Amino acid sequence: MTTTVARIFETMEWGPAPEASGPALDWIRARTGTFGLFIGGKWVAPAAGETFETINPATRAVLARIAQAGAPDVDAAVRAAREVLPAWSALPGHVRARHLYALARAVQKHSRLLAVLESLDNGKSIRETRDLDIPLVARHFYHHAGWAQLRDVEFPGYGPIGVVGQIIPWNFPLLMLAWKIAPALAAGNTVVLKPAEFTSLTALCFADIAKDAGLPPGVLNVITGDGRTGALLVEHAGVDKIAFTGSTEVGRVIRKATAGTGKKLTLELGGKSPFIVFEDADLDSVVEGVVDAIWFNQGQVCCAGSRMLVQEGIAERLIAKLRTRMEKLRVGSPLDKAVDMGAIVAPVQLERIRGLVETGVAEGATMWQPSWACPTDGYFYPPTLFTGVAPAATIAQVEIFGPVLVSMTFRTPAEAVALANNTPYGLAASVWTENINLALDVAPKIKAGVVWINSTNLFDAASGFGGYRESGFGREGGREGMYEYLKLEVSGAGGQVSGTPVPAPVPADTRHPTPGTLPPIDRTPKLYIGGKQVRPDQGYSRQIRSGDGRIIGEVGEGNRKDIRDAVEAAHAAAEWGRGAGHLRAQILYYIAENLATRTGEFTARIAALTGGTGDDARREVEAAIARLFTYAAWADKYDGAVHQVPIRGVTLAMNEPIGVIGIAAPAAAPLLGFVSLVAPAVAVGNTVVAIPSSPYPLAATDFYSVLETSDLPGGVINIVTGETDALAGILAEHLDVDAVWYAGGAAGAKAVEAASAGNMKRTWVPGARDWLDPRVGEGREFLRHATQVKNIWIPYGE
Ligand code: NAI
Numbered sequence: 001m002t003t004t005v006a007r008i009f010e011t012m013e014w015g016p017a018p019e020a021s022g023p024a025l026d027w028i029r030a031r032t033g034t035f036g037l038f039i040g041g042k043w044v045a046p047a048a049g050e051t052f053e054t055i056n057p058a059t060r061a062v063l064a065r066i067a068q069a070g071a072p073d074v075d076a077a078v079r080a081a082r083e084v085l086p087a088w089s090a091l092p093g094h095v096r097a098r099h100l101y102a103l104a105r106a107v108q109k110h111s112r113l114l115a116v117l118e119s120l121d122n123g124k125s126i127r128e129t130r131d132l133d134i135p136l137v138a139r140h141f142y143h144h145a146g147w148a149q150l151r152d153v154e155f156p157g158y159g160p161i162g163v164v165g166q167i168i169p170w171n172f173p174l175l176m177l178a179w180k181i182a183p184a185l186a187a188g189n190t191v192v193l194k195p196a197e198f199t200s201l202t203a204l205c206f207a208d209i210a211k212d213a214g215l216p217p218g219v220l221n222v223i224t225g226d227g228r229t230g231a232l233l234v235e236h237a238g239v240d241k242i243a244f245t246g247s248t249e250v251g252r253v254i255r256k257a258t259a260g261t262g263k264k265l266t267l268e269l270g271g272k273s274p275f276i277v278f279e280d281a282d283l284d285s286v287v288e289g290v291v292d293a294i295w296f297n298q299g300q301v302c303c304a305g306s307r308m309l310v311q312e313g314i315a316e317r318l319i320a321k322l323r324t325r326m327e328k329l330r331v332g333s334p335l336d337k338a339v340d341m342g343a344i345v346a347p348v349q350l351e352r353i354r355g356l357v358e359t360g361v362a363e364g365a366t367m368w369q370p371s372w373a374c375p376t377d378g379y380f381y382p383p384t385l386f387t388g389v390a391p392a393a394t395i396a397q398v399e400i401f402g403p404v405l406v407s408m409t410f411r412t413p414a415e416a417v418a419l420a421n422n423t424p425y426g427l428a429a430s431v432w433t434e435n436i437n438l439a440l441d442v443a444p445k446i447k448a449g450v451v452w453i454n455s456t457n458l459f460d461a462a463s464g465f466g467g468y469r470e471s472g473f474g475r476e477g478g479r480e481g482m483y484e485y486l487k488l489e490v491s492g493a494g495g496q497v498s499g500t501p502v503p504a505p506v507p508a509d510t511r512h513p514t515p516g517t518l519p520p521i522d523r524t525p526k527l528y529i530g531g532k533q534v535r536p537d538q539g540y541s542r543q544i545r546s547g548d549g550r551i552i553g554e555v556g557e558g559n560r561k562d563i564r565d566a567v568e569a570a571h572a573a574a575e576w577g578r579g580a581g582h583l584r585a586q587i588l589y590y591i592a593e594n595l596a597t598r599t600g601e602f603t604a605r606i607a608a609l610t611g612g613t614g615d616d617a618r619r620e621v622e623a624a625i626a627r628l629f630t631y632a633a634w635a636d637k638y639d640g641a642v643h644q645v646p647i648r649g650v651t652l653a654m655n656e657p658i659g660v661i662g663i664a665a666p667a668a669a670p671l672l673g674f675v676s677l678v679a680p681a682v683a684v685g686n687t688v689v690a691i692p693s694s695p696y697p698l699a700a701t702d703f704y705s706v707l708e709t710s711d712l713p714g715g716v717i718n719i720v721t722g723e724t725d726a727l728a729g730i731l732a733e734h735l736d737v738d739a740v741w742y743a744g745g746a747a748g749a750k751a752v753e754a755a756s757a758g759n760m761k762r763t764w765v766p767g768a769r770d771w772l773d774p775r776v777g778e779g780r781e782f783l784r785h786a787t788q789v790k791n792i793w794i795p796y797g798e
Contacts, residue, residue, distance in 0.1 A: 019116060028117075035224065048070045051068060058335075078163055093150065121198075122342075140461045158489060160486065167242070170198040197227075242266075271399065274305070274446070275305030281454075282434060290405065305429075309410055310408070312409045315407075331383075353402030366387045366388045385404075424469055427471035430453070464480040525701030530715045558722035560730050563734065567660060570718055584684075586632075588683060599618065631680050634680070661687075667694065668693075704719055
């Protein structure tokens with residue numbers, strides 16, 4: 001029968017949509033198909049010459065040969081990590097931040113190669129590797145570039161632990177690599193990482209990428225091999241910490257092996273996470289939730305919602321809906337973009353799943369699978385549902401780590417909680433109900449490190465992940481995840497922070513003319529409003545003179561109309577504050593990157609403007625780049641808090657942007673002063689109307705050409721040049737401006753504060769300060785002024 005659009009609408013059939021495997025296979029072939037170990041920045045063959053095959057579980061084809069690292073190799077890797085440790089850990093946070101940022105960018109640049117390799121090696125669908133694994137990997141490196149930048153201020157008195165041995169599983173190969181190495185490197189540790197033997201390829205590809213991205217040799221070493229290699233790493237005396245993700249069984253072995261050695265240990269182990277459905281839940285959402293909970297990644301997820309607990313009254317209806325949905329799931333080639341589930345990682349895992357399903361049937365539970373059959377050319381297993389499962393049954397207690405859902409019923413919330421907690425695990429849980437009071441009553445009673453309400457399998461670098469009870473200890477992600485890679489270093493007097501780089505103070509008045517470096521008088525910068533360069537409303541310009549009195553440029557003389565236009569543009573850009581902090585971070589990093597490429601030009605400009613030395617000007621530009629990094633780091637970390645209040649409930653304290661902030665930048669440090677005030681304001685979601693320093697505005701007007709190339713949405717930063725006090729006064733009077741920061745003289749400050757009473761806008765006068773000194777030039781003080789706290793009270797209980 002011919003295919004017509006009308007027929008497709010009728011049958012809803014899907015054609016194949018295969019992703020090409022060619023580039024990934026070429027990448028393997030270019031390395032002759034046999035991989036060495038990545039030690040000290042070089043590829044080396046294993047000392048004993050032992051290798052093993054890695055296969056594509058969807059086709060059984062051999063993809064490559066992988067090295068089995070033995071004792072001399074593990075020793076070499078640990079030595080390489082040890083050797084570079086002093087240099088790496090002594091780097092300023094900003095430098096490590098640049099390295100992590102480079103890794104994030106590199107992952108994004110090679111995202112499709114990594115996604116395809118991961119699908120080939122693991123069997124998981126390209127839909128997941130492309131849309132979930134790899135973006136989360138990049139996100140993790142970005143987030144931790146931020147923690148590297150902030151380590152000294154946010155973890156004062158703490159330093160790295162040393163050489164970290166990291167052992168990861170096969171279910172999220174590259175994501176687990178990112179979860180492990182990003183915080184370790186951000187904190188200043190060096191790493192020896194062992195991927196799982198079934199899925200080494202993306203870790204090896206990452207090593208290649210990291211090398212090209214300029215990560216210093218020895219900071220990251222990747223040694224491949226099976227559990228024997230893992231055990232050698234655990235036992236090596238030169239390792240200061242072991243971080244492990246995998247089975248509870250191996251976790252136990254590692255706990256015993258490290259006991260009494262002084263090695264710090266974190267374990268992220270298995271789970272048997274409950275998925276609790278109350279009778280008032282939205283069942284259509286629940287069905288999709290189940291798909292994500294247990295059929296995501298073929299169920300090979302440590303926090304998979306593998307035990308569905310359903311309130312009795314809706315069980316029959318939900319099971320029927322679920323079966324209908326299961327009939328529509330598609331299992332097949334992982335590289336087919338229209339496939340829901342790919343292959344199981346290896347024959348041993350497939351056998352384990354089959355064995356446990358047989359046990360379930362033998363113990364009397366009812367097993368159901370869809371009517372269609374799985375492909376037979378690889379290691380596939382269909383989505384499977386068990387009903388009538390007794391709470392003590394093997395399949396209700398043991399982690400199956402496959403696409404197998406077991407379901408049970410309950411009558412009351414108390415019974416649901418009892419069943420939920422009825423395993424030795426405690427990794428995650430999800431709770432489904434339209435009654436938020438019930439959800440928040442149940443959530444604290446479940447023994448789990450993560451509880452998702454009306455959702456499941458959500459991960460983010462900013463939010464710690466880890467287990468209770470036999471699911472392990474320690475957290476990955478967020479501030480708590482950083483602490484796992486830090487140790488307290490009490491140094492000398494008063495427990496001062498060691499190693500905080502404080503730039504030398506700028507000599508007060510070292511004004512050397514720098515003949516020959518002055519740019520020609522060839523342009524009149526415009527105002528920058530709504531993302532566009534615009535001429536000032538009235539046709540006046542002001543002359544700008546160099547340090548030695550020569551005219552080096554002219555800027556527009558802004559007036560009330562220009563300020564009004566800028567405020568309007570700033571309001572129109574309010575979406576900026578509603579978007580994700582991650583996006584704001586990326587744009588701030590991008591601005592820093594683009595400023596960095598123009599360091600020479602800005603240095604010359606500042607030296608010419610202020611008459612300072614080239615060295616001073618360069619230091620100012622470098623500091624402005626570092627400051628942009630600081631606020632890129634903060635953009636997704638200036639979290640709120642959860643308060644304890646005298647009700648049965650919680651109060652969520654959220655830091656919200658203030659709105660439109662008018663900023664009069666200081667005359668000192670024409671670029672750095674401007675960046676120091678504008679960056680924190682926009683990092684947390686405000687939009688800004690900024691008045692550059694009156695005597696030296698050209699550094700800021702040059703800066704708008706950096707903004708123009710950095711994906712900053714129009715209207716987020718608007719720049720109006722002119723006479724500072726006059727323009728600040730107009731901003732202070734404007735009823736649609738929510739705050740004014742004024743870094744000028746005493747008289748101007750008084751005028752701004754008086755005028756602000758019109759709409760009771762917030763004002764802040766930062767006062768004269770050394771903008772080069774990060775202790776006073778950046779940080780929480782600025783972020784506090786840029787935000788206001790909203791408290792949301794959520795009562796719970798029935
Ligand atoms: P596993 O725990 O044996 O392997 C995880 C990692 O540990 C691999 O890199 C492996 O080479 C390494 N390893 C094995 N023995 C070791 C030892 N004695 N010392 C140090 N490292 C060692 O997990 P496996 O065998 O791949 O899977 C078995 C079961 O474990 C699965 O069916 C599943 O139930 C559970 N599992 C849980 C994971 C999780 O994310 N929580 C991930 C993978 C498996």
